[in-house]
Amino acid sequence: MSAAFALRAEWAKFTTLRSQWITPLLAVLLTTGITAAVQAAYGRVDTSLTDDPAGGIYYGLLFGHVAVVCSGILLIGQEYASGTVRASLAAVPRRGRFYAGKLLLGTGVGLVVGLLSVAGAHLATSATVGLDLGQPGAVRSIVAGVLYHPLLLVICLGATAMLRNLTAAMGLLTPAVFLGTTFLTAVPGVREAAYFLPDRAGLYATTYRADPAVPYGHWTGLLVMALWAAAAAWGGLVSLRRHDA
Numbered sequence: 001m002s003a004a005f006a007l008r009a010e011w012a013k014f015t016t017l018r019s020q021w022i023t024p025l026l027a028v029l030l031t032t033g034i035t036a037a038v039q040a041a042y043g044r045v046d047t048s049l050t051d052d053p054a055g056g057i058y059y060g061l062l063f064g065h066v067a068v069v070c071s072g073i074l075l076i077g078q079e080y081a082s083g084t085v086r087a088s089l090a091a092v093p094r095r096g097r098f099y100a101g102k103l104l105l106g107t108g109v110g111l112v113v114g115l116l117s118v119a120g121a122h123l124a125t126s127a128t129v130g131l132d133l134g135q136p137g138a139v140r141s142i143v144a145g146v147l148y149h150p151l152l153l154v155i156c157l158g159a160t161a162m163l164r165n166l167t168a169a170m171g172l173l174t175p176a177v178f179l180g181t182t183f184l185t186a187v188p189g190v191r192e193a194a195y196f197l198p199d200r201a202g203l204y205a206t207t208y209r210a211d212p213a214v215p216y217g218h219w220t221g222l223l224v225m226a227l228w229a230a231a232a233a234w235g236g237l238v239s240l241r242r243h244d245a
Contacts, residue, residue: 003097003100003101005092006092006097006098006100006101007101007104007105009088009091009092009101010075010101010102010104010105011105014075014105014109017078019074019078020071020074020075020078023067023070023071023074024067024068024071024109024112024113026064026067027064027065027067027068027071027113027117027149028064028113028116028117028120029064030060030063030064030066030067031058031060031061031063031064031065031117031120031121032060032064032116032117032120032121032123032124033060034059034060034063034064035056035057035058035059035060035061035120035121035124035125036060036124036127036128038056038059038060039056039059039124039125039128039129040128043056043125043128043129044129050129051209052207052208052209053125053131053132053135053138053141053208054141054206054207054208055207056125056129057121057122057125057131057141057145058121058145058203058206060117060121061117061121061145061148061203061206064117065148065149065152065177065199066174066177066178068110068113068149068152068153068156069152069153069156069173069174069177070170070174071106071109071110071113071153071156072106072110072152072153072154072155072156072157072160073156073157073160073166073169073170073173073174074166075102075105075106075153075157075160076102076157076160076161076236077160077163077165077166077169077170078166080160080164080165080166081165081166081167095237095240095241096237096241098240099161099236099237099240102157103154103157103233106150106153106154106157107150107153107154108150109150109153110149110150110151110152110153110154111146111149111150113149113150113153114145114146114147114148114149114150115146117145117149118142118145118146121145122142135208136208137207137208137209137218138208140205140218140219141205141206141207141208144202144205144206144218144221144222145206147202147222148202148203148205148206148222148225151198151202151222151225151226151228151229152177152198152199152202152225152229154229154232154233155198155225155228155229155232156169156173156232157232157233157236158229158231158232158233158234158235158236158237159172159173159232159235159236160173160236161235161236161237161239161240162232162235162236162239164239164243177199181194181197181199181200184197191213192215195213195214195215195216196224198224198225198228198229199225201216201220201221201222201224201225201228202221202222202224202225203221204218204221205218205219205221205222205225
Protein backbone atom coordinates (compact mmCIF):
# COMPACT_ATOMS: atom_id res chain seq x y z
CA MET A 1 0.00 0.00 0.00
CA SER A 2 1.25 3.47 -0.83
CA ALA A 3 1.85 6.29 1.61
CA ALA A 4 -1.04 8.19 -0.01
CA PHE A 5 -3.37 5.27 0.74
CA ALA A 6 -2.26 5.26 4.39
CA LEU A 7 -2.88 8.99 4.68
CA ARG A 8 -6.32 8.67 3.04
CA ALA A 9 -7.19 5.90 5.47
CA GLU A 10 -6.23 8.08 8.43
CA TRP A 11 -8.24 10.97 7.00
CA ALA A 12 -11.29 8.70 6.66
CA LYS A 13 -10.98 7.68 10.32
CA PHE A 14 -10.54 11.28 11.40
CA THR A 15 -13.59 12.58 9.55
CA THR A 16 -15.93 9.71 10.46
CA LEU A 17 -15.12 9.38 14.18
CA ARG A 18 -16.80 12.27 15.99
CA SER A 19 -14.28 12.47 18.85
CA GLN A 20 -11.43 12.81 16.36
CA TRP A 21 -12.58 16.12 14.87
CA ILE A 22 -14.54 17.54 17.81
CA THR A 23 -11.48 17.53 20.07
CA PRO A 24 -9.34 19.80 17.83
CA LEU A 25 -12.36 22.06 17.35
CA LEU A 26 -12.72 22.25 21.13
CA ALA A 27 -9.07 23.30 21.38
CA VAL A 28 -9.72 26.28 19.09
CA LEU A 29 -12.89 27.28 20.94
CA LEU A 30 -11.26 27.04 24.37
CA THR A 31 -8.18 29.01 23.39
CA THR A 32 -10.10 31.76 21.63
CA GLY A 33 -13.08 31.91 23.98
CA ILE A 34 -11.14 31.96 27.24
CA THR A 35 -8.68 34.53 25.90
CA ALA A 36 -11.58 36.76 24.82
CA ALA A 37 -13.36 36.43 28.17
CA VAL A 38 -10.26 37.04 30.29
CA GLN A 39 -9.05 39.98 28.20
CA ALA A 40 -12.50 41.60 28.30
CA ALA A 41 -12.79 41.19 32.06
CA TYR A 42 -9.22 41.77 33.28
CA GLY A 43 -7.05 42.80 30.35
CA ARG A 44 -6.96 46.46 31.29
CA VAL A 45 -6.42 46.00 35.03
CA ASP A 46 -4.33 42.85 35.53
CA THR A 47 -0.65 43.62 35.00
CA SER A 48 0.16 39.91 34.66
CA LEU A 49 -1.69 40.05 31.34
CA THR A 50 -0.05 43.23 30.10
CA ASP A 51 3.58 43.21 31.31
CA ASP A 52 4.25 40.64 28.60
CA PRO A 53 1.48 40.80 25.96
CA ALA A 54 1.75 37.05 25.41
CA GLY A 55 0.37 36.53 28.91
CA GLY A 56 -3.01 37.79 27.81
CA ILE A 57 -2.94 36.65 24.19
CA TYR A 58 -2.19 33.04 25.08
CA TYR A 59 -4.12 32.83 28.33
CA GLY A 60 -6.70 30.57 26.71
CA LEU A 61 -3.95 28.30 25.39
CA LEU A 62 -3.33 27.13 28.97
CA PHE A 63 -6.72 25.40 28.70
CA GLY A 64 -6.92 24.79 24.96
CA HIS A 65 -3.70 22.81 24.81
CA VAL A 66 -5.29 20.10 26.98
CA ALA A 67 -7.65 19.40 24.08
CA VAL A 68 -4.62 19.28 21.77
CA VAL A 69 -3.10 16.64 24.08
CA CYS A 70 -6.32 14.62 23.92
CA SER A 71 -6.40 14.92 20.14
CA GLY A 72 -2.89 13.48 19.82
CA ILE A 73 -3.77 10.65 22.19
CA LEU A 74 -7.00 9.78 20.39
CA LEU A 75 -5.38 9.59 16.95
CA ILE A 76 -3.79 6.26 17.85
CA GLY A 77 -5.00 5.45 21.36
CA GLN A 78 -8.59 4.99 20.24
CA GLU A 79 -7.49 2.17 17.93
CA TYR A 80 -5.66 0.41 20.74
CA ALA A 81 -8.68 0.80 23.02
CA SER A 82 -11.13 -0.63 20.47
CA GLY A 83 -8.78 -3.22 19.01
CA THR A 84 -9.20 -1.83 15.49
CA VAL A 85 -5.45 -1.31 15.26
CA ARG A 86 -5.29 -4.92 14.07
CA ALA A 87 -7.60 -4.18 11.14
CA SER A 88 -5.63 -1.02 10.37
CA LEU A 89 -2.37 -2.95 10.24
CA ALA A 90 -4.01 -5.60 8.07
CA ALA A 91 -4.98 -2.86 5.61
CA VAL A 92 -1.54 -1.19 5.83
CA PRO A 93 0.89 -4.00 6.78
CA ARG A 94 3.99 -1.83 6.69
CA ARG A 95 3.95 -0.37 10.18
CA GLY A 96 6.26 2.51 9.35
CA ARG A 97 3.90 3.62 6.59
CA PHE A 98 0.86 3.21 8.86
CA TYR A 99 2.56 5.31 11.55
CA ALA A 100 3.74 7.91 9.04
CA GLY A 101 0.13 8.40 7.95
CA LYS A 102 -0.84 9.18 11.53
CA LEU A 103 2.08 11.56 12.01
CA LEU A 104 1.28 13.42 8.78
CA LEU A 105 -2.39 13.73 9.68
CA GLY A 106 -1.57 14.77 13.24
CA THR A 107 0.89 17.39 12.06
CA GLY A 108 -1.62 18.79 9.59
CA VAL A 109 -4.42 18.89 12.15
CA GLY A 110 -2.09 20.52 14.65
CA LEU A 111 -1.09 23.22 12.17
CA VAL A 112 -4.71 24.04 11.36
CA VAL A 113 -5.58 24.18 15.05
CA GLY A 114 -2.54 26.36 15.70
CA LEU A 115 -3.39 28.78 12.91
CA LEU A 116 -7.03 29.11 13.99
CA SER A 117 -6.25 29.31 17.70
CA VAL A 118 -3.50 31.91 17.37
CA ALA A 119 -5.54 33.98 14.90
CA GLY A 120 -8.57 33.80 17.17
CA ALA A 121 -6.60 34.73 20.27
CA HIS A 122 -5.03 37.72 18.53
CA LEU A 123 -8.36 38.89 17.13
CA ALA A 124 -9.98 38.56 20.55
CA THR A 125 -7.16 40.55 22.14
CA SER A 126 -7.29 43.21 19.46
CA ALA A 127 -11.05 43.59 19.89
CA THR A 128 -10.88 43.92 23.69
CA VAL A 129 -7.67 45.61 24.83
CA GLY A 130 -5.93 46.39 21.56
CA LEU A 131 -2.86 44.83 20.00
CA ASP A 132 0.42 46.15 18.61
CA LEU A 133 2.03 43.60 16.29
CA GLY A 134 4.95 45.97 15.74
CA GLN A 135 6.41 45.19 19.17
CA PRO A 136 9.70 43.27 19.32
CA GLY A 137 9.02 39.57 19.52
CA ALA A 138 5.46 39.75 18.17
CA VAL A 139 6.12 37.88 14.90
CA ARG A 140 8.22 35.23 16.65
CA SER A 141 5.47 34.79 19.21
CA ILE A 142 2.92 34.13 16.47
CA VAL A 143 5.17 31.59 14.72
CA ALA A 144 5.90 29.83 18.02
CA GLY A 145 2.23 29.83 18.97
CA VAL A 146 1.23 28.17 15.71
CA LEU A 147 4.02 25.55 15.81
CA TYR A 148 3.37 24.77 19.47
CA HIS A 149 0.18 22.91 18.52
CA PRO A 150 1.51 20.34 16.00
CA LEU A 151 4.61 19.74 18.12
CA LEU A 152 2.53 19.03 21.23
CA LEU A 153 0.16 16.82 19.25
CA VAL A 154 3.04 14.76 17.82
CA ILE A 155 4.58 14.37 21.29
CA CYS A 156 1.32 12.98 22.64
CA LEU A 157 0.75 10.75 19.61
CA GLY A 158 4.25 9.28 19.96
CA ALA A 159 3.91 8.83 23.73
CA THR A 160 0.58 7.04 23.26
CA ALA A 161 2.14 4.73 20.67
CA MET A 162 4.79 3.86 23.24
CA LEU A 163 2.24 3.28 26.01
CA ARG A 164 -0.14 1.41 23.67
CA ASN A 165 -3.00 2.21 26.06
CA LEU A 166 -5.60 4.98 25.74
CA THR A 167 -6.45 5.13 29.45
CA ALA A 168 -2.83 5.26 30.55
CA ALA A 169 -2.03 8.01 28.06
CA MET A 170 -5.01 10.11 29.14
CA GLY A 171 -4.22 9.54 32.80
CA LEU A 172 -0.56 10.52 32.45
CA LEU A 173 -0.30 13.13 29.71
CA THR A 174 -3.40 15.26 30.32
CA PRO A 175 -2.74 16.14 33.98
CA ALA A 176 0.99 16.48 33.29
CA VAL A 177 0.42 19.23 30.73
CA PHE A 178 -2.48 20.90 32.54
CA LEU A 179 -0.96 21.05 36.04
CA GLY A 180 2.16 18.95 36.41
CA THR A 181 4.77 20.98 34.54
CA THR A 182 3.39 24.27 35.91
CA PHE A 183 3.75 22.91 39.43
CA LEU A 184 7.32 21.73 38.80
CA THR A 185 8.45 25.19 37.66
CA ALA A 186 7.42 26.50 41.10
CA VAL A 187 9.47 23.95 43.07
CA PRO A 188 12.96 25.13 44.05
CA GLY A 189 15.66 22.74 42.94
CA VAL A 190 13.45 21.24 40.24
CA ARG A 191 12.60 24.46 38.43
CA GLU A 192 15.76 24.51 36.31
CA ALA A 193 15.10 21.03 34.92
CA ALA A 194 11.38 21.71 34.45
CA TYR A 195 12.16 24.52 32.02
CA PHE A 196 13.35 21.83 29.59
CA LEU A 197 10.01 20.01 29.58
CA PRO A 198 8.36 20.31 26.15
CA ASP A 199 5.30 22.39 26.98
CA ARG A 200 7.25 24.78 29.22
CA ALA A 201 9.88 25.32 26.54
CA GLY A 202 7.26 25.80 23.83
CA LEU A 203 5.22 28.26 25.87
CA TYR A 204 8.32 30.28 26.69
CA ALA A 205 8.94 30.62 22.95
CA THR A 206 5.61 32.45 22.66
CA THR A 207 6.53 35.17 25.15
CA TYR A 208 7.68 38.60 24.00
CA ARG A 209 10.25 39.31 26.67
CA ALA A 210 13.22 37.38 28.02
CA ASP A 211 13.03 35.78 31.45
CA PRO A 212 16.42 35.73 33.24
CA ALA A 213 15.36 32.61 35.12
CA VAL A 214 15.05 30.59 31.90
CA PRO A 215 18.45 29.24 30.81
CA TYR A 216 17.90 29.59 27.04
CA GLY A 217 16.47 31.93 24.43
CA HIS A 218 13.04 31.94 22.85
CA TRP A 219 13.96 30.15 19.62
CA THR A 220 15.91 27.60 21.64
CA GLY A 221 12.75 26.89 23.60
CA LEU A 222 10.96 26.01 20.38
CA LEU A 223 13.93 23.83 19.37
CA VAL A 224 13.77 22.00 22.71
CA MET A 225 10.11 21.22 22.08
CA ALA A 226 10.88 20.08 18.53
CA LEU A 227 13.53 17.68 19.86
CA TRP A 228 10.98 16.23 22.27
CA ALA A 229 8.57 15.77 19.37
CA ALA A 230 11.22 14.01 17.27
CA ALA A 231 12.14 11.72 20.19
CA ALA A 232 8.49 10.87 20.88
CA ALA A 233 7.79 10.16 17.21
CA TRP A 234 10.83 7.87 17.00
CA GLY A 235 9.93 6.11 20.25
CA GLY A 236 6.41 5.47 18.99
CA LEU A 237 7.73 3.96 15.76
CA VAL A 238 10.13 1.67 17.62
CA SER A 239 7.34 0.52 19.95
CA LEU A 240 4.95 -0.11 17.07
CA ARG A 241 7.53 -2.23 15.25
CA ARG A 242 8.55 -4.25 18.31
CA HIS A 243 5.18 -5.14 19.79
CA ASP A 244 2.25 -7.13 18.51
CA ALA A 245 -0.96 -5.20 17.88
